[in-house]
Amino acid sequence: MSADIDRSSPMTLTTEQDPRQPGRPPAPPAPAAPADPGQEQTHGRAARLRAALGTLAAHPGLLLAVLYLALILAWTLAPSLFAGTDPLRTDPAASLTPPGADHWFGTDNLGRDLYTRVVHGTRTSLTAALIAVSLSLLAGTVLGVLSGYLGGWVDQTLMRCVEVLIVIPGLLLSLAVVSILGFGVTNVAIAVGISGIPAFARVIRAEVLRIRSSVYFRAAVTSGTRTPVILLRHVLPNASQPVLVLAALEIGGAVLSVSALSFLGYGAAPPAPELGAMVSQGRDYISTAWWLTTFPGLAIALIVLCANRIGRALERTGVR
Amino acid sequence: MTTDAPQPLLSVRDLHVAFRSRRSTVRAVRGVNLDLAPGRTLALVGESGSGKSTTGLAVLGLLPPGAQVTGGHVTLAGRDLTALRERAWRTVRGREIGFVPQDPMVSLNPVRRVGHQVAEVLLIHGLAEDRKAAHARAVDLLADAGLPEPAEVARTLPHELSGGMCQRVLIAIALAGRPKLLIADEPTSALDVTVQRRILDHLETVTEQHGTALLLITHDLSVAADRADEIAVMSRGEIVERGPGHRVLTAPAHPYTRELVAAVPDMTAAPAAPAPAGPPLLEVRGLRRSFDGGRTAAVDGVGFTLAAGGSLGIVGESGSGKSTTAQLVLRLDRPDAGTITFDGHDLGSLGPAALRRLRRDIQPVFQDPYGSLDPRFTVAQSIAEPLRAYRTTGRRGRQRRVAELLDLVRLPATAAGRRPAELSGGQRQRVSIARALALTPRLLVLDEPVSALDVSVQASVLDLLAELRAGFGLSYLFISHDLAVVRQVCDRVAVMRRGRIVETGPVARVFDHPGHPYTQELLSAIPGRRARTPQPG
Numbered sequence: 001m002s003a004d005i006d007r008s009s010p011m012t013l014t015t016e017q018d019p020r021q022p023g024r025p026p027a028p029p030a031p032a033a034p035a036d037p038g039q040e041q042t043h044g045r046a047a048r049l050r051a052a053l054g055t056l057a058a059h060p061g062l063l064l065a066v067l068y069l070a071l072i073l074a075w076t077l078a079p080s081l082f083a084g085t086d087p088l089r090t091d092p093a094a095s096l097t098p099p100g101a102d103h104w105f106g107t108d109n110l111g112r113d114l115y116t117r118v119v120h121g122t123r124t125s126l127t128a129a130l131i132a133v134s135l136s137l138l139a140g141t142v143l144g145v146l147s148g149y150l151g152g153w154v155d156q157t158l159m160r161c162v163e164v165l166i167v168i169p170g171l172l173l174s175l176a177v178v179s180i181l182g183f184g185v186t187n188v189a190i191a192v193g194i195s196g197i198p199a200f201a202r203v204i205r206a207e208v209l210r211i212r213s214s215v216y217f218r219a220a221v222t223s224g225t226r227t228p229v230i231l232l233r234h235v236l237p238n239a240s241q242p243v244l245v246l247a248a249l250e251i252g253g254a255v256l257s258v259s260a261l262s263f264l265g266y267g268a269a270p271p272a273p274e275l276g277a278m279v280s281q282g283r284d285y286i287s288t289a290w291w292l293t294t295f296p297g298l299a300i301a302l303i304v305l306c307a308n309r310i311g312r313a314l315e316r317t318g319v320r
Numbered sequence: 321m322t323t324d325a326p327q328p329l330l331s332v333r334d335l336h337v338a339f340r341s342r343r344s345t346v347r348a349v350r351g352v353n354l355d356l357a358p359g360r361t362l363a364l365v366g367e368s369g370s371g372k373s374t375t376g377l378a379v380l381g382l383l384p385p386g387a388q389v390t391g392g393h394v395t396l397a398g399r400d401l402t403a404l405r406e407r408a409w410r411t412v413r414g415r416e417i418g419f420v421p422q423d424p425m426v427s428l429n430p431v432r433r434v435g436h437q438v439a440e441v442l443l444i445h446g447l448a449e450d451r452k453a454a455h456a457r458a459v460d461l462l463a464d465a466g467l468p469e470p471a472e473v474a475r476t477l478p479h480e481l482s483g484g485m486c487q488r489v490l491i492a493i494a495l496a497g498r499p500k501l502l503i504a505d506e507p508t509s510a511l512d513v514t515v516q517r518r519i520l521d522h523l524e525t526v527t528e529q530h531g532t533a534l535l536l537i538t539h540d541l542s543v544a545a546d547r548a549d550e551i552a553v554m555s556r557g558e559i560v561e562r563g564p565g566h567r568v569l570t571a572p573a574h575p576y577t578r579e580l581v582a583a584v585p586d587m588t589a590a591p592a593a594p595a596p597a598g599p600p601l602l603e604v605r606g607l608r609r610s611f612d613g614g615r616t617a618a619v620d621g622v623g624f625t626l627a628a629g630g631s632l633g634i635v636g637e638s639g640s641g642k643s644t645t646a647q648l649v650l651r652l653d654r655p656d657a658g659t660i661t662f663d664g665h666d667l668g669s670l671g672p673a674a675l676r677r678l679r680r681d682i683q684p685v686f687q688d689p690y691g692s693l694d695p696r697f698t699v700a701q702s703i704a705e706p707l708r709a710y711r712t713t714g715r716r717g718r719q720r721r722v723a724e725l726l727d728l729v730r731l732p733a734t735a736a737g738r739r740p741a742e743l744s745g746g747q748r749q750r751v752s753i754a755r756a757l758a759l760t761p762r763l764l765v766l767d768e769p770v771s772a773l774d775v776s777v778q779a780s781v782l783d784l785l786a787e788l789r790a791g792f793g794l795s796y797l798f799i800s801h802d803l804a805v806v807r808q809v810c811d812r813v814a815v816m817r818r819g820r821i822v823e824t825g826p827v828a829r830v831f832d833h834p835g836h837p838y839t840q841e842l843l844s845a846i847p848g849r850r851a852r853t854p855q856p857g
Contacts, residue, residue: 214691215688218650219693219705220694222651222652223679223683223706223758224709224759
């Protein structure tokens with residue numbers, strides 16, 4: 001999942017264009033030579049990487065988003081590298097210390113280091129969000145492919161069910177599911193994942209329908225390729241582009257939902273650090289210790305913004 | 321350039337246009353000179369990328385973003401257009417220069433009534449006092465454009481009209497301001513051949529009546545030769561040859577023009593070799609397929625036989641049901657009624673396993689070279705797909721076969737690792753043909769395989785098809801709207817119209833002595849006849 005994902009097919013200008021094809025804007029005439037197989041500039045991994053880096057350099061906002069997400073991914077993978085102390089270690093003597101050199105983000109009412117808790121809290125929230133999006137992606141893909149490929153009554157039934165899910169606001173649905181499953185971070189992740197299924201199912205279905213009507217799909221059928229193979233080799237890879245965009249956007253949304261549910265007390269049980277729960281606990285001290293709500297809140301907001309920025313960039317680099 | 325030509329209306333002197341991007345500059349038009357006198361027709365001919373449309377747009381001052389006139393002058397009736405500001409251009413476009421765009425179906429505003437769109441031009445240029453007068457005048461203009469019941473047409477929305485009717489509306493709009501010069505950019509390329517002829521006839525009549533000069537931009541040398549007083553052939557941004565249409569078509573001087581003329585399918589050449597006598601390979605009986613729950617029959621009782629080693633052309637205009645027939649034979653769609661027998665097997669009664677075995681022998685080549693290859697597959701992967709599906713050989717064997725097939729369709733071995741976006745249209749179509757041949761099938765179903773290609777590329781692909789047929793004893797079911805192409809590739813032809821076959825027989829007989837009036841109409845609509853048979857005047 002990176003910005004270079006769809007730079008694999010650099011367009012070389014070609015001299016032959018469809019004179020009968022309607023609506024083609026007057027094409028800038030190609031350089032004199034017809035697409036000669038000998039001269040192709042952008043090929044291979046190195047060139048693709050270079051192109052991706054070029055894109056990043058041209059968009060500083062995107063670069064920041066990528067760097068920040070890389071940082072919190074590192075937090076998630078190895079939190080102790082970035083915050084050496086134990087997020088649960090209390091130090092009553094240093095309770096409610098404002099941000100400073102010893103405690104970058106300050107401490108909470110029990111004297112726990114807030115920076116350490118934000119690092120570990122981000123880890124909890126992001127892991128939950130990734131589980132949620134993976135669940136939506138997987139289930140949504142299965143439903144969307146079945147619906148789009150089989151059509152008929154299968155399509156009708158599945159899509160009506162999906163629409164029922166869409167009608168219920170996402171957070172409400174997650175709340176209902178989590179009440180059934182019980183409290184806990186994993187259950188919150190599953191609940192958020194379920195409420196994300198409809199979006200994926202619909203996007204995948206639309207893509208499957210698009211690819212099904214393509215000429216290369218028909219060519220695959222007539223060349224005797226079996227249906228499951230066509231799905232794996234033609235349909236899923238070609239559908240991946242918009243799905244990746246959606247996944248990037250959904251990660252931001254899932255972090256928000258997971259935090260919201262934790263804020264409401266359905267997620268991580270204290271004293272475990274979780275961004276939403278930390279905001280909730282910090283509310284009691286909002287007039288005396290602003291940092292308790294501000295830093296976890298900022299962490300949530302930044303993840304959502306960065307995920308959106310990257311999703312938008314992925315959307316733009318797509319080839320169809 | 322005729323010597324007795326009066327003072328030119330339009331004069332283009334040493335015109336240069338360049339497309340600039342951050343990385344490169346493409347010089348699309350390089351030193352073009354044109355002269356066009358009032359009432360005369362000049363055709364600008366060239367293949368895609370030759371700079372012909374760019375020249376037309378430069379004259380109109382409508383170059384796309386990034387393109388710039390980098391040198392030279394365009395003068396209309398003594399006024400230098402290249403120096404005009406945008407405000408001044410508005411009084412020129414529509415009033416002094418009319419423009420007929422290429423694609424009639426997308427060139428009208430889809431949500432405004434046709435009459436309003438014509439009246440709009442009159443109001444903009446102050447040619448009508450008020451809305452009411454403008455509307456009445458618009459109806460007259462639509463009548464002039466040859467539309468039946470113009471008052472009715474004025475009230476319709478563009479989607480309710482056919483392509484030919486839309487093009488007539490666009491011509492009415494272009495002529496509404498009584499311009500001195502009309503620029504028509506591929507005005508009929510998206511239309512059927514019979515409609516094309518009527519539209520071109522109409523353009524000829526109006527320009528004659530009003531003494532309008534016509535700059536006709538087209539890829540079709542025959543159309544140009546038929547319709548223009550003078551032809552200018554463009555290649556790579558330069559005019560390589562100019563002269564009267566008949567002369568250019570029959571005695572081209574420049575090598576590029578000679579190549580272009582040679583590539584135009586010849587209606588006088590001997591037709592393709594007939595099939596050896598033998599049992600029929602494909603037999604179709606009473607085929608029927610309707611859409612919209614039976615209301616429109618796309619294919620309505622079609623029957624034909626194709627001998628082993630034969631090549632049957634199915635010719636028809638858009639909506640005749642020829643492509644649906646191809647889909648049915650390929651078993652991509654099921655008929656409502658009728659039988660398709662291939663080599664003694666009834667396709668309709670076969671189970672999935674037997675059908676899959678039979679698919680090996682019936683392979684397709686589709687029209688759209690841009691859509692028929694999976695954009696994520698390399699050329700080698702695309703070609704090897706049927707081989708993988710039938711597990712004919714191992715990995716090594718597949719690689720060898722792909723190399724062999726690339727060679728067969730005259731693609732360099734280096735093409736194997738490329739993706740479709742890196743290939744030209746002609747190269748992609750060669751890849752499609754290689755894929756179709758991978759399993760050494762017995763029947764190729766070719767659905768408009770060359771209609772999206774430039775004429776010189778088309779000629780080379782057709783040559784390849786003829787060679788392959790002779791070399792492997794293949795049978796072709798060749799679907800096309802282009803009679804000349806069919807004549808070159810097929811030994812028998814079936815003419816389709818509205819879902820039915822109206823005439824069928826050996827190519828030579830049908831083309832030289834057409835029995836059905838529709839076939840006669842199709843044949844007489846083929847451009848290039850006038851220019852090839854020199855007429856007085």
